[in-house]
Amino acid sequence: MTSEQVREPAIQVRGLEKSYQKLHVLRGVDLDVARGSIFALLGSNGAGKTTVVRILSTLLKPDAGTASVHGFPVITQPAKVRASISLTGQFSAVDEILTGRENLILVARLRHLREPGRVADELLARFSLTEAAGRRVSTYSGGMRRRLDIAMSLVGNPPVIFLDEPTTGLDPQGRIEVWQAVRELARQGTTVLLTTQYLDEAEQLADRIAILHGGRIIAEGTLAELKQLLPPATVEYVEKQPTLEDVFLAIVGTEGAEGAEGAEGAEGAEGAEGADQNTASPDRVTN
Ligand SMILES: Nc1ncnc2c1ncn2[C@@H]1O[C@H](COP(=O)(O)OP(=O)(O)OP(=O)(O)O)[C@@H](O)[C@H]1O
Numbered sequence: 001m002t003s004e005q006v007r008e009p010a011i012q013v014r015g016l017e018k019s020y021q022k023l024h025v026l027r028g029v030d031l032d033v034a035r036g037s038i039f040a041l042l043g044s045n046g047a048g049k050t051t052v053v054r055i056l057s058t059l060l061k062p063d064a065g066t067a068s069v070h071g072f073p074v075i076t077q078p079a080k081v082r083a084s085i086s087l088t089g090q091f092s093a094v095d096e097i098l099t100g101r102e103n104l105i106l107v108a109r110l111r112h113l114r115e116p117g118r119v120a121d122e123l124l125a126r127f128s129l130t131e132a133a134g135r136r137v138s139t140y141s142g143g144m145r146r147r148l149d150i151a152m153s154l155v156g157n158p159p160v161i162f163l164d165e166p167t168t169g170l171d172p173q174g175r176i177e178v179w180q181a182v183r184e185l186a187r188q189g190t191t192v193l194l195t196t197q198y199l200d201e202a203e204q205l206a207d208r209i210a211i212l213h214g215g216r217i218i219a220e221g222t223l224a225e226l227k228q229l230l231p232p233a234t235v236e237y238v239e240k241q242p243t244l245e246d247v248f249l250a251i252v253g254t255e256g257a258e259g260a261e262g263a264e265g266a267e268g269a270e271g272a273e274g275a276d277q278n279t280a281s282p283d284r285v286t287n
């Protein structure tokens, strides 16, 4: 990597435009994502989040504007961009018939890595999937599947990863598991651009957040900066009730899915074992 590449943002987007026939989806998107940071692109259904990710990962050509990833322009050096990224799409790409370990080995072979078995085992351990490594993915819970999906995207240690709605459809425990995995990625220096419709996900994970609306980024900043866009907070007395999510997690437990992964076969074991372990989790119920 040249010193120029080290200095510049991991992802830089200027004036990006894209239409599908008459539908003008992106109307001039500008973005800068710093190296090693987690950046959340927020937007409603149809805002164009997947379109941005597809352009940045060279799957789609923009109509106008520029974008570079890891120092390489997506239009003129797509092969270099592809070698620097991985994409975990909105819909899981794991092979149900194979085991978790076999899925990882397959990707490691496709990437021509030496010692694919060792690469697979390291990633399985990192994503708490060692116990489930030899089971077919069809027996995995949604959270485990998504973690495997993310693990697969890390084979070969790409410096930039795109996660398109990594937690859509997951239950609260599954989301927390994926969040932990994403935080771990950034801690190790990977740049993460994720899209989400969940405001709390952006709040929990992202160093910076951008809101895509009407084809443009209408707000961008840290959570604190975005909060300053609203009038100053007023002090009010409110009786704080636990949210339904607090109650759910206190009863079911946040460790439930992890604890049950070793259980042979049955998916149903997850909830049951979690409940036993974590019924009393006082830190989750606040009032
Ligand atoms: N290949 C395509 N052909 C025509 N229209 C498309 C195509 N891909 C996307 N669109 C339209 O472009 C708009 C933006 O789609 P996109 O998938 O980028 O949105 P999104 O923000 O990812 O939405 P979601 O939150 O539902 O995933 C939508 O109105 C969608 O229907």
Ligand SMILES: [Mg+2]
Pocket: 049, 050, 051, 090, 164, 165
């Ligand atoms: Mg999408």
